[in-house]
């Protein structure tokens with residue numbers, strides 16, 4: 001596995017590769033790798049000839065009062081995990097390499113898919129995400145790029161950008177990897193103390209409750225939403241940021257559950273904000 005910090009060097013390495021028929025898979029991450037990330041890397045390895053993994057904690061997608069400074073970082077451990085999962089090139093640029101002095105250009109998906117949910121709670125977040133992802137696409141020129149359904153809205157914003165800007169890259173969504181008890185893996189789970197770790201199960205419990213209610217025939221979004229909000233309120237250390245029942249692609253809220261819908265939520269446990277979701281085909 002090569003570890004590369006400079007854009008020029010990465011470009012040279014990629015163009016210098018003898019066989020241009022090679023399919024390149026890209027897995028963008030912010031590092032502090034866990035099984036969720038590794039599942040994306042393994043899938044990319046299985047479907048491509050060359051796998052590039054980026055590790056970049058992107059300041060542009062953090063708000064001024066968010067956790068950019070304290071976001072967990074461990075490049076040494078990440079290198080071992082990335083290599084074992086099949087990474088060929090690990091791209092780990094410094095902030096100044098991606099946003100050199102004088103940097104002034106941003107990409108923004110302006111419609112509802114980026115404005116709702118996390119877009120409303122975290123102004124500017126998806127602008128930062130779209131910008132860094134488009135930069136990575138331009139630097140690596142991958143055939144395929146892999147994103148987790150864990151960040152369902154991010155995946156839909158990137159799909160929208162790729163379609164709207166006629167990008168050649170194929171965007172591939174990968175299933176959520178969970179702990180044995182249901183908690184979705186996230187680099188931010190390390191912020192949770194023991195009590196908070198238990199309380200964090202409220203996200204999966206709420207989604208499981210939704211699944212039960214849908215299975216017994218509930219199709220009214222308002223009724224379902226009320227039940228789910230009650231479930232969350234029963235966990236004293238959880239504070240709800242949002243819970244949406246929406247069309248799975250556009251993320252427009254629905255009144256009736258039909259077709260493919262997503263239930264997505266963001267909950268604060270102490271100072272840690274966690275997100276999760278489930279998609280239902282009805």
Ligand code: AMP
Pocket residue numbers: 028029030031035036037039040146147148149150151174175176177178184185186187
């Ligand atoms: P992050 O490092 O949190 O920006 O995540 C990098 C990529 O890994 C994103 O496409 C995430 O959606 C994906 N990812 C993070 N957690 C999980 C998980 N539990 N299951 C599947 N994919 C995940």
